[in-house]
Amino acid sequence: MLVNEKIAIEHGLKPDEYKKICKLLKRTPNLTELGIFSAMWNEHCSYKSSRLHLKKLPTTGKKVIQGPGENAGVIDIEDGDAIVFKIESHNHPSFIEPYQGAATGVGGIMRDVFTMGARPIANLNSIHFGSTQHKKTKNLLRGVVHGIGGYGNCMGVPTIAGQTSFDRSYNGNILVNAMTLGLVKKNKIFYSKATGLNKPLIYVGSKTGRDGIHGASMASASFDDKIEEKKPTVQVGDPFTEKLLLEACLELMAGDSIIAIQDMGAAGLTSSSIEMASKGNLGIEINLNKVPCRETKMTPYEIMLSESQERMLIVLENGKEELAKKIFDKWNLDFAIIGKTTNTKNIELFFDKELMAKIPVNILVENSPMYDRKWKKSKLPKKIKLDKKKINNLKIKDTLKKILSSPNVCSKEWIWQQYDHTVMGDTIQKPGGDAGVVRVHGSDKAVAATVDSSATYCWAHPLTGGKQVVCETWRNLISVGAKPVAITNCLNFGSPEKKESMGEFVECVQGIGEACKYLEYPVVSGNVSFYNQTKEIGIKPTPSIGGVGLIKNYKKMITMDFKKTDNLVLVLGKTEGHIDQSLLSRIILNEKNGPPPEVNLFNEKNNGETLLNLVEKNFIKSAHDVSLGGIITAISKMCIKGNKGIELKTPKSLINEIEYFFAEDQGRYIVEISSEDLNNVIKILDKNSVHYDHIGKIIDKDMIINQKTKVTIDELKSYNSNWLKDYMV
Amino acid sequence: MKSSVITFPGSNCDRDMDVALKKFGFRNKMVWHNDIELPKSDLVVLPGGFSYGDYLRCGSMASKSKIMQSVINFAKSGGLVMGVCNGFQILVETGLVPGVLLRNKYLEFICKNVFIKIENKDNPYFKNLEKDIFEFHIAHNEGNYFCTKDQLKEIEDNNQVAIYYCNNQGKTEEEFNPNGSIKNIAGIFNKEKNVLGMMPHPERMIDKSLSGEDGSLFFKNLIKNIK
Numbered sequence: 001m002l003v004n005e006k007i008a009i010e011h012g013l014k015p016d017e018y019k020k021i022c023k024l025l026k027r028t029p030n031l032t033e034l035g036i037f038s039a040m041w042n043e044h045c046s047y048k049s050s051r052l053h054l055k056k057l058p059t060t061g062k063k064v065i066q067g068p069g070e071n072a073g074v075i076d077i078e079d080g081d082a083i084v085f086k087i088e089s090h091n092h093p094s095f096i097e098p099y100q101g102a103a104t105g106v107g108g109i110m111r112d113v114f115t116m117g118a119r120p121i122a123n124l125n126s127i128h129f130g131s132t133q134h135k136k137t138k139n140l141l142r143g144v145v146h147g148i149g150g151y152g153n154c155m156g157v158p159t160i161a162g163q164t165s166f167d168r169s170y171n172g173n174i175l176v177n178a179m180t181l182g183l184v185k186k187n188k189i190f191y192s193k194a195t196g197l198n199k200p201l202i203y204v205g206s207k208t209g210r211d212g213i214h215g216a217s218m219a220s221a222s223f224d225d226k227i228e229e230k231k232p233t234v235q236v237g238d239p240f241t242e243k244l245l246l247e248a249c250l251e252l253m254a255g256d257s258i259i260a261i262q263d264m265g266a267a268g269l270t271s272s273s274i275e276m277a278s279k280g281n282l283g284i285e286i287n288l289n290k291v292p293c294r295e296t297k298m299t300p301y302e303i304m305l306s307e308s309q310e311r312m313l314i315v316l317e318n319g320k321e322e323l324a325k326k327i328f329d330k331w332n333l334d335f336a337i338i339g340k341t342t343n344t345k346n347i348e349l350f351f352d353k354e355l356m357a358k359i360p361v362n363i364l365v366e367n368s369p370m371y372d373r374k375w376k377k378s379k380l381p382k383k384i385k386l387d388k389k390k391i392n393n394l395k396i397k398d399t400l401k402k403i404l405s406s407p408n409v410c411s412k413e414w415i416w417q418q419y420d421h422t423v424m425g426d427t428i429q430k431p432g433g434d435a436g437v438v439r440v441h442g443s444d445k446a447v448a449a450t451v452d453s454s455a456t457y458c459w460a461h462p463l464t465g466g467k468q469v470v471c472e473t474w475r476n477l478i479s480v481g482a483k484p485v486a487i488t489n490c491l492n493f494g495s496p497e498k499k500e501s502m503g504e505f506v507e508c509v510q511g512i513g514e515a516c517k518y519l520e521y522p523v524v525s526g527n528v529s530f531y532n533q534t535k536e537i538g539i540k541p542t543p544s545i546g547g548v549g550l551i552k553n554y555k556k557m558i559t560m561d562f563k564k565t566d567n568l569v570l571v572l573g574k575t576e577g578h579i580d581q582s583l584l585s586r587i588i589l590n591e592k593n594g595p596p597p598e599v600n601l602f603n604e605k606n607n608g609e610t611l612l613n614l615v616e617k618n619f620i621k622s623a624h625d626v627s628l629g630g631i632i633t634a635i636s637k638m639c640i641k642g643n644k645g646i647e648l649k650t651p652k653s654l655i656n657e658i659e660y661f662f663a664e665d666q667g668r669y670i671v672e673i674s675s676e677d678l679n680n681v682i683k684i685l686d687k688n689s690v691h692y693d694h695i696g697k698i699i700d701k702d703m704i705i706n707q708k709t710k711v712t713i714d715e716l717k718s719y720n721s722n723w724l725k726d727y728m729v
Numbered sequence: 730m731k732s733s734v735i736t737f738p739g740s741n742c743d744r745d746m747d748v749a750l751k752k753f754g755f756r757n758k759m760v761w762h763n764d765i766e767l768p769k770s771d772l773v774v775l776p777g778g779f780s781y782g783d784y785l786r787c788g789s790m791a792s793k794s795k796i797m798q799s800v801i802n803f804a805k806s807g808g809l810v811m812g813v814c815n816g817f818q819i820l821v822e823t824g825l826v827p828g829v830l831l832r833n834k835y836l837e838f839i840c841k842n843v844f845i846k847i848e849n850k851d852n853p854y855f856k857n858l859e860k861d862i863f864e865f866h867i868a869h870n871e872g873n874y875f876c877t878k879d880q881l882k883e884i885e886d887n888n889q890v891a892i893y894y895c896n897n898q899g900k901t902e903e904e905f906n907p908n909g910s911i912k913n914i915a916g917i918f919n920k921e922k923n924v925l926g927m928m929p930h931p932e933r934m935i936d937k938s939l940s941g942e943d944g945s946l947f948f949k950n951l952i953k954n955i956k
Contacts, residue, residue: 149838153868154779156741240739240782332738418838420868422930423777425745428938439938554938 003034011038011214017369024363032301032349032357037364039214039267039305040274043530046368049496050528053506057513061522063485065186071112071263072182073524074189075486077550081440082186083447084118087126087179087490087546089529093234094176098143102127103151103237104309105178110155111263114246115312117190117253118182121424122438123152123159125178126451126490126544130171132407132727137166140174142728147237148178149418154239155246158427159419160436163451163544166407169459172534177490179546181449183440190253192262194280194315194341199259201273201284201339202321204328205245205311208269209294211235212307241310241333248331249312257320264311270304272313273339274347278365283344288351292334300349300356315341373496376503380461384580384594391579394588394658396632396709403583403629403662404636404719411721414728428554432641434479434625435547439554446554448482450547455540457596460581462504462541466511467599471666473547474519475625478608479669481558481615482549487516489526489545494538496530504541505530512543518601521547558615560624562642567621567698568675569646571631573607573668574691577655583629584662603667610688611669617684619677626668632661634670635696636703636716645702645713651693657706672698730755730955732772735800737762737791742777742814742932749932750774753948760796767799771955772809775800775816777868777930787830787871788818797823809853809955810924814869817916817926826917826926827884828876833869834909840868842940843907845915845929846895849888852922853954854947862899863943865929867907867915872928874910874917881911891916891925 008018011034021037022028029037043049059067065082066074072086090105110120127144129137141164152159157180212235252258260280262272269291277284288300294308316324321337328335342348347364349357403409416431428446429437435450452472458465470487477484489512494501516523532539551557562569579585580594614620622642626634632648639646650660673681678694685692703711732755736743743759750757750772758768767773780791791797797819804810804825812820820826833839845865847855876884884890894913895901901913908928916927934944 146837153838153840153870154739154741154782156778238782240779240784243739243741243779243782417841420838420840422840422866422868422933422940423741423745425748425933425935425939430940 003028003031008034011035012042013038017041024367030357032304033359035301035305036270036357036359039270040364041368045267045271047528048369049371049373049530050505051370052372053509057509057523058517059523061486061520064522064524065189067524068526070191071115073486073488074116075524075548076186077440077445077447080186082184082189083548084113084116084182084184085180085488085546085548086112086525087177087451087488087544088112088527089490089492090176090178091174091492091529091532094144095174097234098140099147099150100234100236102144102147102176104235105176106148106151107237107239107242107309108265109178109180110157110242111265113180113182114249115190115261115263116184117188118184119250120157120180120182122181122436122449123157123178124436124449124451124546125162126453128165128167128170128175128542130166130174131168132166134171138728144176145415145418151237151239153420155243156423158421158423158438159416160421160427160438161431161450162416163453164412164415167455167540169540172537173532173539175492175532175539175542177544179451179488181447181548188253190258190261192260192276192279194260194276194282196259197341197343199318199341200316200321200337201286201341202314202316202324203291203311203336203338204314205333206238206241206308207292207294207334208298208303208306209308210298210302210306213302213305235307235309237309244331244333245310245312248328248333251327252324257317257324258314259317260315262313264313266307268305268307274361274364276313276315277347277361281345283342283346283348283361284339285342285348286339288349288356290336290338292336300351373502374499375506376499378462378503378507381593381595384591386579390589391658392656396657396661396705397711399588399658399662400632400636400711401719402588403633404716405723406583406587407723409583409629409633410723412724413721414724428557429480429559433560434476435482437480437551437557444553446551446557448477448480448549448551450476451544452476453542453544455542456581458504458508458543459540460594460596462507463511464596464599466508466543467515468596468666469543469545470512470515470521471599471604472627473545474521474604474608475669477547477549478611479558479560479623479625481556482551483612484519484521484547484549486522486524487545487547489523489543491526491528492532492539492542492544493530494533501538508541508543515601519605556615558620558623560622560638560641562638562644562672562698563621565644565698565700566675567672568678568694569696569698570671570673571668571693571695572611572671572690573603574665575631575660575663575668575693576665577659577663578665579659579663582662582664597664597666599666606688607667607669607690610685610690611671614681614684619673619681620671621674622672624670626670628664630662630664631670636720638670639703639713640716640720643713645699646696647699648696648703648705650706651695730771730952731769732757732774733760733768733770734774734776735760735762735796737780737794739780739782740776740778742930745932746774746776749935749944749948752935754952762791762794762796764796765799767796767803772811773800773803775812775819777814777816780815780819788815788822791819792822801825804924807921807923812926813930814928817928818871820924820926825924826919827880828874828917830871831873831875832871833873838870839907843867843929844895844897845892846899846901847892848890852918854925854951856954858946858950862895862897864941865931865943866933866940867929869928872908872910874914876911884917887920889918889920890914891918892927
């Protein structure tokens with residue numbers, strides 16, 4: 001078939017991009033070559049709309065071993081240990097086919113981590129669905145949860161934390177972001193840079209089939225009415241094979257046979273081979289007849305663009321072929337020498353002894369398009385003049401009931417009970433806390449991880465929202481007693497070709513960057529997912545941030561359940577009464593406008609570090625950060641988990657009870673301390689200028705608010721724990 | 730005391746079991762499914778996981794592994810064989826213990842702590858345990874124990890029910906049944922009581938920082954009984 005502009009456009013390339021290809025090649029590409037260009041130059045693989053802005057993020061630091069640009073980021077956790085981690089989206093496939101879409105999302109991110117030599121030790125996910133009233137929501141949620149569980153459980157990697165939200169902006173485009181942490185010795189990290197000439201190129205794992213062809217291109221376009229037709233572009237996962245692949249790769253990695261290794265993720269054999277060659281400034285030659293295929297008569301075009309899962313590409317040391325083959329034979333996996341590294345700096349593909357494609361590697365990578373898209377700046381919305389009378393008339397108990405049972409606050413136990421969160425025997429904080437925590441096997445250390453996003457705040461004001469979500473993960477980590485180290489980000493946005501969506505992206509990234517820089521909490525890996533829209537309706541901007549922190553002595557880990565009757569409860573951080581964009585405002589007062597709560601980075605850092613100091617001195621018995629639903633929502637959860645009551649008394653303040661309890665001001669924590677430590681704690685808080693309110697005392701049962709409202713623990717539990725279960729029946 | 734843990738392709742609790750056995754004093758060896766000979770052992774454990782991806786039927790392919798002939802012979806000669814979770818599923822596929830394990834009643838994977846009750850301590854696994862009700866952990870998709878009426882009668886007549894799901898008071902009502910198992914059965918012996926299959930994972934309860942410590946009591950007692 002002769003290639004022309006029309007075919008190029010069908011491949012998702014723009015007319016200008018096609019012209020550029022012809023110019024760079026000094027000829028018309030053939031179909032296989034065009035397929036390769038389309039795979040490398042789509043948004044998903046090339047970051048053509050985002051690169052310019054991502055460059056501004058802080059990506060270095062004392063603890064950073066590897067920043068963005070590899071399969072995953074790597075941080076130093078001392079004693080020769082390192083944590084490899086990354087988050088990635090699998091939004092489009094999950095909307096088309098929720099089980100397989102979510103499953104292969106989990107499989108893909110785990111591969112990214114073990115490609116670097118790390119054994120996965122924890123999975124997390126951030127999943128977002130449309131309105132609970134929407135006809136597709138229930139099935140999508142069920143399918144996604146089954147898919148995540150189906151893959152992660154089979155791999156034997158615990159799923160330790162996550163986030164689930166519902167918002168009508170996801171009606172036509174759900175989000176599935178999966179994150180994995182792996183543990184590796186600092187001196188045994190593997191990279192994707194190929195070095196040396198005539199080194200054998202090895203294909204291992206599953207056979208190549210016709211599934212997932214053009215998956216990355218599908219992920220780089222908006223949805224329309226014909227999404228059902230895109231089902232064949234969704235990959236099908238086989239977690240069993242991936243488990244074998246994990247064990248086989250780690251067995252081979254224990255030796256010194258591997259020069260470079262890269263998993264075949266988006267754009268399959270194409271992007272993996274080209275990335276390895278490009279990083280090593282080498283050429284690569286592949287004999288496509290040698291690629292193990294699942295189906296007969298696969299064409300070079302199909303082999304190069306297949307996104308069949310559970311495959312890896314390895315550049316091996318000469319002479320290690322037999323040894324490597326033995327390991328993959330043991331694990332019953334395909335092993336084939338399919339090519340070699342060359343000095344031509346071209347990618348050359350042979351099929352039936354014929355040269356099928358020859359493209360200079362640098363054209364595909366360095367010359368890939370980069371756009372400075374037009375974007376629109378967002379103004380900070382004006383504060384809403386609240387109807388004080390309406391607020392004063394609210395009954396605190398009814399309001400609390402509505403908030404605790406609302407879809408975005410209610411217990412997500414129905415979800416995480418379907419994930420194996422205890423396999424590997426090191427999960428010391430299970431889902432449902434501020435962050436999941438796993439021990440570093442056989443040591444006193446533990447790693448805490450959390451994932452968060454605040455689409456509503458980002459939608460109201462992207463710059464503030466971007467900052468806020470970074471701070472929220474920072475607080476989550478501190479609440480479990482972990483020192484925050486670094487983040488990974490999954491940036492889910494609408495079309496970059498629309499200046500409003502692009503503006504949301506640019507300003508969220510700016511906010512993320514500012515917060516990360518101030519908190520010395522760098523970005524070490526991530527992924528961008530644009531075109532999250534159906535027809536013209538885009539999602540709310542949803543950067544998902546995965547934060548990772550270190551606990552040096554796991555016995556000092558903090559949980560949120562109230563521990564002991566008569567202990568005292570403080571709120572750290574100042575409550576100004578910010579109601580706009582809060583849950584109270586949105587679901588009780590029905591007000592969708594106004595600015596998100598302001599983020600004061602100085603306070604965030606100071607409050608967080610002071611709390612860590614208190615943890616270090618063993619003053620903190622339990623802690624929980626204040627977020628959606630405000631102080632009383634946070635306290636309710638601590639009561640529920642600890643099966644304890646509390647006597648609450650609002651401090652003297654200009655704002656009323658409802659505003660005090662439901663405001664979503666930032667930088668706040670609830671902490672439990674014993675009464676004899678009060679003076680010492682206050683001394684430290686005062687010395688560090690951390691504002692605090694002493695608001696209550698733990699009692700055996702019942703939440704008693706200002707001596708007049710009583711809510712029993714059983715009532716709190718029933719408000720919080722039933723909604724999702726009942727919804728899913 | 731010597732133990733062996735068999736690793737099948739897809740096993741994923743083999744390391745956890747190894748850690749637990751060693752913690753309580755077993756000299757444990759990992760044994761590959763393709764081996765033919767079983768090392769000299771006082772206890773053989775089939776661990777949890779997804780052997781062969783749980784494709785076909787959970788445990789069915791693993792039950793035909795090369796090593797399993799030796800395990801079956803070992804069991805038939807009176808050796809102690811314990812299957813946990815996927816290991817239990819493998820045991821029922823070999824026929825060493827009766828019954829089958831169906832998908833959970835609500836068709837969902839369940840991972841949580843449960844209480845179990847031990848009724849019969851006249852066996853090497855539970856002999857001398859000081860209490861009857863334990864908090865263990867389950868994590869499975871196919872733990873819904875089922876057998877025919879005749880089988881059930883035989884099982885009960887022979888005291889072959891090892892453990893029941895219950896509440897913290899030991900009540901074995903249906904509401905404390907996490908997966909739909911017939912009669913709340915969580916674990917089963919063979920007639921001779923040297924082979925034990927159970928869904929709960931004692932190896933996940935060996936440390937107070939984890940889900941709990943009732944697994945420690947089980948393992949400490951087990952090694953004492955074997956000595």
